[in-house]
Amino acid sequence: MTITTRQPIVRKPFLRQPLHMLYIALFLAFWLYSAYTTPDLVNWLTENALTLTLLIFLAAFYNIFRFSDTSYTLILLYLLLHVHGSQYEYAHNPFGEWLQQQLNQPRNQYDRLVHLGFGLLLAYPMHEVLDRGFKVNRPWSYLLPIELVLSLGAFYELMEWVLADLLYEGSEQGMVFLGMQGDIWDAQKDIAMGFAGSVVAMGIAFVFRNKK
Numbered sequence: 001m002t003i004t005t006r007q008p009i010v011r012k013p014f015l016r017q018p019l020h021m022l023y024i025a026l027f028l029a030f031w032l033y034s035a036y037t038t039p040d041l042v043n044w045l046t047e048n049a050l051t052l053t054l055l056i057f058l059a060a061f062y063n064i065f066r067f068s069d070t071s072y073t074l075i076l077l078y079l080l081l082h083v084h085g086s087q088y089e090y091a092h093n094p095f096g097e098w099l100q101q102q103l104n105q106p107r108n109q110y111d112r113l114v115h116l117g118f119g120l121l122l123a124y125p126m127h128e129v130l131d132r133g134f135k136v137n138r139p140w141s142y143l144l145p146i147e148l149v150l151s152l153g154a155f156y157e158l159m160e161w162v163l164a165d166l167l168y169e170g171s172e173q174g175m176v177f178l179g180m181q182g183d184i185w186d187a188q189k190d191i192a193m194g195f196a197g198s199v200v201a202m203g204i205a206f207v208f209r210n211k212k
Contacts, residue, residue: 011066019069023076030080034087046163047086050156051079065133071125078121085114090179107181115190119149119197124205142202149198153191161187 014020031051038044058075067075085093096110103109126145130136136144160178168174180186 023072027079031083034083038087044086067125067128071128074121074124078117081114081117085110091181111179112193115193116197119194120201123149123198123201127205142206146198146202150195153194157187
């Protein structure tokens with residue numbers, strides 16, 4: 001699989017796109033499994049509100065703007081990361097606990113991994129929309145995804161705070177929902193991870209583009 005931009009995307013019907021059908025099947029199976037096995041359904045529903053929004057957006061615009069298979073693969077990977085996080089409270093994610101032990105970390109770092117993935121995996125699909133969809137000038141098509149990841153990361157932290165305040169009214173459970181784990185700079189570090197991921201992603205895309 002190669003990273004390309006401005007590539008012609010053949011708009012075959014969904015039922016004639018076996019890779020896309022496979023991705024949908026894999027995601028739905030994992031999504032339903034996570035809902036069935038989660039110990040906290042309210043937390044799962046809250047965390048998956050944005051997941052559902054993204055799925056509706058992708059379905060609604062499927063025949064208007066078709067991403068490349070590279071972008072659909074990156075989107076799938078991010079959604080799987082996020083859904084696995086929503087299956088548990090982020091502070092108690094099993095994979096994060098394993099990483100914490102292996103790397104001798106003071107906290108469960110799974111939330112940091114998901115924020116890194118947000119920038120690393122979704123910046124390139126944003127680049128495709130800007131490059132092929134809006135025909136943005138090439139330098140800006142690389143810079144704007146970084147700015148979008150940075151601003152969306154900050155917006156997410158604000159929305160997360162509002163939800164925690166509404167649902168838990170400043171209780172200790174609200175802190176658990178936010179996944180702070182005692183780190184007063186948690187929000188800033190999460191935003192920084194997404195920013196770093198987007199810089200790496202756009203750097204890779206730029207290098208591959210100029211090697212062609």
